[in-house]
């Protein structure tokens with residue numbers, strides 16, 4: 001593999017350690033540090049499955065976490081920092097944090113990408129109008145994103161917790177849903193124009209990724225998620241990996257899953 005050809009494509013990985021909008025359990029704020037630790041763990045290496053050595057490649061970098069210590073200004077901090085990176089033509093991968101962070105990230109992306117599609121992997125549609133009185137809950141980001149017209153297309157894959165209200169929201173916003181029970185249909189997905197990928201780790205079955213706040217059985221295998229990343233038809237311009245909760249993890253195994261997905265997303269962006 002000729003790494004020199006790939007160097008101009010600059011990718012930034014940045015953490016957004018915010019979990020104040022998590023409805024059930026806190027802990028996702030600890031995730032960025034743990035994912036970076038797993039990425040550099042001596043038990044593995046930085047080669048991707050497409051034989052790119054991320055250890056010697058200068059086309060990507062990790063930036064310090066976004067300062068989200070003030071909960072009230074956290075969304076503006078996230079939007080501002082992502083905006084600055086996009087202004088510099090970086091492709092940005094954000095490590096959550098709970099899933100609420102995807103809304104301010106998309107506010108920034110929408111300024112730079114007009115025909116943006118979102119590919120959203122999750123057990124949950126995250127389309128609640130509000131939850132427990134919080135419209136910024138991690139159960140709501142895709143309702144906010146679609147209300148603000150930040151994407152032209154939203155495709156949700158792996159869903160297995162649909163309700164009556166959520167189905168109404170799906171219909172209202174024209175969301176395309178590939179439910180977990182129809183997961184084989186994800187193989188035929190095709191996107192025109194730029195694609196942003198938002199991966200909630202609870203899209204995976206809890207057997208593969210126990211380190212999440214909401215254990216929802218009957219989910220994807222790690223390999224199924226990797227296949228979606230590696231076979232994606234479209235131009236991947238940004239991504240997030242959210243909802244890793246180290247306090248729920250077993251022996252750091254979900255941290256290793258997150259790091260693996262991160263490596264393969266970087267590889268896919270470089271391709």
Ligand code: MN
Nearest residue numbers: 123124200202
């Ligand atoms: Mn979820």
Ligand code: MN
Nearest residue numbers: 099122126200
């Ligand atoms: Mn989610």
